[in-house]
Amino acid sequence: MSVPRVGAEPPRPRSWIRAYVAGLVALDLTAALLAAGAGTAVRFHDALGAPSTAPYLYLFLLLPPVWVLFVQLGGGYERRFVGLGTEEYRRVASAALALTAAVAIGAYAAKFDLARGYLLVTLPLLLLGSLVLRYVRRKALHRRRALGQCMSGVVVVGHRVAAAELIRCLRARPHHGMRVVGVCLPTSDAGEGDAEVEGCPVVGAFPDAADAAALVRADTVAVLACPEMDGAELRRLAWRLEKSGTDLVVASALMEVAGPRTTIRPVAGLPLLHVEHPELAGARRVAKGAFDRCAAALALILLSPLFLVLAVLVRAEDGGPVFFGQTRVGRGGAEFTVYKFRTMVVGAEALKAALRPLNEHNGVLFKMRQDPRVTRVGTWLRRYSLDELPQLVNVLRGEMSLVGPRPPLPEEVARYGHDVRRRLVVKPGLTGLWQISGRSDLSWEESVRLDLRYVENWSLTLDIQILWKTWSAVIRGAGAY
Known part of the structure; x- marks a missing residue:
């Protein structure tokens, strides 16, 4: 099959990309102006207009174009990173770090006594403002792309x-x-x-x-x-x-291995791809465990009034127990009892066998969109994942993590293949890639792929990103039934 040859003239850049980048420049200028103004107002609120503050007026005018220049040099406006989020933010943060170093070196070389209070307010606000404004613009871009635009x-x-x-x-x-x-x-x-x-x-x-x-x-x-x-x-x-x-x-053939684990290693003139093993033990796992338990303890304290309200609603539905305990499989195949707010009628497990022919999932999971066992309150709890909140106790006890693969049932694990058992090398999570990617709408194969991707690439930074995105997924209620 042949394709007619066409001219080799470089195509003109997409107009939406030019407009998007121009908008980023405007946002960065705005963030710099606001940060410089806030820094001046906070540090010199009692001496505005005095001769000693005159140099800071020049800084107010100079900072915006200098900030845009540093972001440009750091690659913050490159077309290939448009709308990517993490990489875009990393480049902006690197530009802020470079600007901080440049300001410090420049002030020292010019023998200018730059007020430390001004810097402590201006530069963090500059970075925060740029990141927040870029985040808002990126979300607007995502909404347009959902409509098929800007592709x-x-x-x-x-x-x-x-x-x-x-x-x-x-x-x-x-x-x-x-x-x-x-x-x-x-x-x-x-x-x-x-x-x-x-x-x-x-x-x-x-x-x-x-x-x-x-x-x-x-x-x-x-x-x-x-x-x-x-x-x-x-x-x-x-x-x-x-x-x-x-x-x-x-x-590459290593589709599920993230960038931080891969580096190019030149050997004998050949660019070989070096793949680091995932860090499943050691200091990073200890840090993750400490973060999980501290965050779970704080969440249990802050959410205790909500727990009381939900307990009353569940009990008032049919007079049954508030909590539901179920055996799940954790790290290394160890079994534990997971806790949830009860969302089904009493004796729901006994009815499962009769409903199995109506299973809407194509794997080892059992899922029904209109499960007759789910109570009215339970439907609402499931939609917003409120029934999962008692699992914070499992996190506090060290049986689960805030982020990880979905905790499976023993009968599901019994049907695992060799590759799928890789999910059990880390603790199961209260949320995970499966939670922010569709929940019950995912196929079994897609759910496994996401869990394995998390196992291969987990980090505390990834956990924080997933926790942040979980709020959006829960509020939308997509894939919850």
Whole structure:
């Protein structure tokens, strides 16, 4: 299957990207002005207008353009990081650190006695303001992308099954801003069978990828791991895409291993990918355990009035017990009792066998959207995950973590395959990637994939990110039944 050749003139940048970056510049200028103004007002509130504060008026005018310059130098406006969140924020934080060092060195070199109180207010507010404003703008971008706007066109190069999986993944997560507009299959498959993959047209074979990308006006070519696209072929493809300015991204076979665990190690002139083992023990696990228990203890204290209200509602529903205890499997296969607010009628477990033919889940889990065993109060508790709150006691006892894989039932573990048992090397969590990615709407395979991704890449930073996103998932109530 051949694709007509088109001109090699670089495509014009997407107008929305230019507008988005211009908006980021305006937000950073605003954050700098507000921070400089706040720093001056706080430090010199009783001497505003005095001759000694004149230099700080110049700083008020100078800080915004200097801040934008540092963010630019730090890569905070690069198109490939638009809307990515963590990487974008890291670059802004690095620019703030560089600016702090530059200010300190500049003041020392100029022998200018810069008020420490001014710096302690201005620079933290500058960073916080930029991050908050960028976060708000990124969420607005995500809402537009959910409507199909502000998307980057992608041509996928890979085998049919792998391409279909990537297409489904990107469709389920439009906030990433990537929409597949074409697929290039192996030469032996490109001209045969279905001319579409998950509704996306097959636009050529592997050798046609660069021309196909230009033909469908794609911004990116994504190459999936396959033996046909070896180092030499990837290099040739990169040369062809260079002429049109089209981005090239390559998915390694280690799809679930995050960046911090992978580094490029040059050996004998070859760029080898070094993969660190996940840190499942040692100081990091101790720190995670301490964070979990302290946070759980604080949450139990603060939420005690809510616990009392929920207990009264559950008891008033049918006079049954407030709490429900169930045996689950924790780290290393150890069994423990997990606690929840009761959301089902008394004796619900005995009714499960009769309802099993109505199971709506395609794996070892049992899930029903309209489970007749769930009480009226229980439906509301499940929607907002309030029934899970007593598991804070399990976290305090060290049986669970705030973040981790879903705690499985013993009968589920008995049906685990070898790979799935990898979930048991860490403590199960009150929330996790499964919670912020769809909850009960996820298929069994997707749930396992997310849990394994967490095990392979866990860190305290990732835990905090998941906890932050859990609030949004709970408020939406999506996938809860």
